[in-house]
Amino acid sequence: MPASKHSPSDDSAQLADQRLVALYRTMVLSRYLDDRVWMLNRQGKAAIAASAQGHEAAQVACVEATDPSKDHYLIYYRQATAMMALGATPEEMLRGFLAKEGEPMSGARQFPYHGAHPRVDMFNFSNVIATQMPQAAGVALSDKLRGLDAVTIVSFGDGAASQGDAHESMNFAGIQKLPIIFFCENNRYAISVPIDKQMAIDRVASRAAGYGFPGVSVDGTNIQEVYAVTKVAIDRARNGDGPTLIEANVERLLPHTTDDDHTRYRSAEDIEYISQRDPVKITSAFLLSKGLLTEAEDEAIHSDAKKQVNVATATVENEPFAGVEAILENVTERTEPTR
Numbered sequence: 001m002p003a004s005k006h007s008p009s010d011d012s013a014q015l016a017d018q019r020l021v022a023l024y025r026t027m028v029l030s031r032y033l034d035d036r037v038w039m040l041n042r043q044g045k046a047a048i049a050a051s052a053q054g055h056e057a058a059q060v061a062c063v064e065a066t067d068p069s070k071d072h073y074l075i076y077y078r079q080a081t082a083m084m085a086l087g088a089t090p091e092e093m094l095r096g097f098l099a100k101e102g103e104p105m106s107g108a109r110q111f112p113y114h115g116a117h118p119r120v121d122m123f124n125f126s127n128v129i130a131t132q133m134p135q136a137a138g139v140a141l142s143d144k145l146r147g148l149d150a151v152t153i154v155s156f157g158d159g160a161a162s163q164g165d166a167h168e169s170m171n172f173a174g175i176q177k178l179p180i181i182f183f184c185e186n187n188r189y190a191i192s193v194p195i196d197k198q199m200a201i202d203r204v205a206s207r208a209a210g211y212g213f214p215g216v217s218v219d220g221t222n223i224q225e226v227y228a229v230t231k232v233a234i235d236r237a238r239n240g241d242g243p244t245l246i247e248a249n250v251e252r253l254l255p256h257t258t259d260d261d262h263t264r265y266r267s268a269e270d271i272e273y274i275s276q277r278d279p280v281k282i283t284s285a286f287l288l289s290k291g292l293l294t295e296a297e298d299e300a301i302h303s304d305a306k307k308q309v310n311v312a313t314a315t316v317e318n319e320p321f322a323g324v325e326a327i328l329e330n331v332t333e334r335t336e337p338t339r
């Protein structure tokens with residue numbers, strides 16, 4: 001099965017106009033939060049951040065095609081927008097960056113966004129890339145064995161796609177026909193390593209052929225395209241037809257993390273090129289051109305997002321830091337000796 005370049009043709013896989021605007025709203029909110037976190041790092045308040053800028057459209061569209069009331073999400077560190085689409089709030093996320101009490105995923109004891117969210121079915125065990133992939137295959141296997149109607153969505157980068165864990169989990173999922181979507185956000189870089197030093201083929205999606213399931217490569221800046229392919233993949237998984245590998249081609253608009261400087265390894269032309277592939281600008285232009293948004297409404301979306309992020313920052317900055325005494329909570333348990 002060669003990797004296909006998908007063009008959405010199935011009407012049932014088209015997003016309603018009002019949902020497009022709602023997804024755009026989440027993208028803009030994520031962008032403002034991301035900018036704020038970067039600024040808090042530069043002020044010495046947030047230790048490190050990995051930005052989702054450039055990945056926003058792919059993430060909202062992927063989540064939109066799923067059913068958060070029953071599906072499972074194994075995310076990685078570059079997924080702030082997906083987390084927000086699933087219901088994590090700017091306040092909760094800022095608590096992670098500022099190590100404040102009440103951070104829901106790990107009590108602020110982990111890298112931001114790491115842990116498991118108690119309200120939404122979203123978990124990430126490790127910063128070690130691709131480890132979430134065999135774990136996701138295990139989650140999908142468990143659902144299948146129990147006859148549950150749930151699909152597992154596991155996200156990862158192009159660098160993670162080269163790890164042994166990626167190959168092993170996709171191979172296993174193909175053999176077992178698991179209800180799982182492998183969602184690769186290909187931004188062409190693993191820190192400073194370009195994609196042509198990661199793999200000798202053009203498309204990550206082509207790998208699916210080796211595991212016996214479809215692989216689809218899409219423009220990850222295009223909400224409708226990503227939604228359409230993910231919907232098809234979700235339906236396939238729910239029908240018992242097995243996994244799909246989706247490759248959403250995106251750009252990493254900022255350096256790998258706040259600790260990185262990508263001008264050291266990306267050319268000026270490449271940096272100029274990626275600025276043309278900003279999904280927030282692309283989606284805004286699309287909505288305006290289709291008459292789904294007016295300039296005034298677009299401005300209101302931006303000022304509302306800015307306000308939400310300002311309010312969340314002011315609230316969280318004034319909260320106490322997570323207490324040192326809580327450092328071992330949920331890590332060790334005191335038990336009485338049995339003998």
Ligand SMILES: Cc1ncc(C[n+]2csc(CCOP(=O)(O)OP(=O)(O)O)c2C)c(N)n1
Pocket residue numbers: 078127128129156157158159160161185187189190191252256
């Ligand atoms: C097993 C392992 N090797 C190396 C690292 C260091 N590391 C952290 S992020 C990263 C790059 C991952 O790139 P990619 O999967 O493309 O995701 P992106 O950050 O570009 O979204 C690397 C090599 C790690 N965390 N785990």
